[in-house]
Amino acid sequence: MVTIVGMGPGSKRFITNYALEKIRKANVLVGGKRHIEEFEDIECEKIIINASTDYSSILKKEGNIVILASGDPLLYGIAEVILKYVDKDKVEIIPGISSVQYMCAKLKITMNDLTIVSLHGRDDDLVKELKSKKKVAVFTDDKHTPQFIASSLKEQDFKDIKIYVGENLSYDMEKIYSFTVEELSNCNIKFDLNVVVITCGNT
Ligand SMILES: C[S@@+](CC[C@H](N)C(=O)[O-])C[C@H]1O[C@@H](n2cnc3c(N)ncnc32)[C@H](O)[C@@H]1O
Incomplete structure (x- = not known):
């Protein structure tokens, strides 16, 4: 299952409880450096993305893949890219504060x-x-x-x-x-x- 989580503007105070729950259950945590660094305490595979990231290989991984999106994932965010690789019914999108x-x-x-x-x-x-x-x-x-x-x-x-x-x-x-x-x-x-x-x- 792929979950795209809206991280809000940045500080953990602005992430929803539901988003945090999903992040804690991740087997693979994917995101930009500033977002991944917020979760040093969570033990799972972590992948830092950049402009040349190959999402197709990441999205083939087993278990809960949780993708950390800045602000709201659907506002000029990463959800648009991920939806090109995965069927809509296999993705959950959790909104965040833009x-x-x-x-x-x-x-x-x-x-x-x-x-x-x-x-x-x-x-x-x-x-x-x-x-x-x-x-x-x-x-x-x-x-x-x-x-x-x-x-x-x-x-x-x-x-x-x-x-x-x-x-x-x-x-x-x-x-x-x-x-x-x-x-x-x-x-x-x-x-x-x-x-x-x-x-x-x-x-
Ligand atoms: C690719 S856009 C993604 C926007 C995001 N989906 C949102 O809803 O905020 C990234 C841009 O969002 C803005 N941004 C994101 N987080 C920010 C923050 N904590 N402070 C100021 N600007 C921020 C910056 O303009 C940054 O270049």
Whole structure:
């Protein structure tokens, strides 16, 4: 059986009890380094994944295969990849708190009218989304940094834009910043793991 477990933003405090129950019963635990390291106390086979991981051989293993997904597995997450290899009826997906949900809770802004865009390993048209939606959350990566986002918004005629950066959300070293486009374009902080929320106008 394959179980894909949503780990929430990172800190163990935000994993559901049901997800923890499944993790404790794993024979094979699969995930990124930062997630696997949370479970040093669990004795089972552990596989750290990266961009070149061959999932087909992992998914042929015997026993309970538990895959740790960051945030929610179905929001730009690993579930999409795993479902290409395994029949839907042989997979259980346990939802998790997305880093975007966590960030909105910190900012105390509603998600009713929020659009979520991923620039993590892809190029979506952020400017187009912001023109029509006014409130956009962005998953970033090393190339699509908060400063990259600010630069792409700089030449546009948006009113009252605020850009919030949530760094290392839920961990002890969590930081939440608020910038104007100008401030962020000129900022030389090298942000660690982060998600960006942009509001435009009176949202
Ligand atoms: C491939 S996406 C997966 C998103 C995930 N499924 C979710 O629901 O949060 C990975 C991106 O999520 C964001 N992210 C995940 N955990 C985070 C955290 N603890 N703090 C800030 N951003 C985080 C970052 O933008 C990261 O590049």
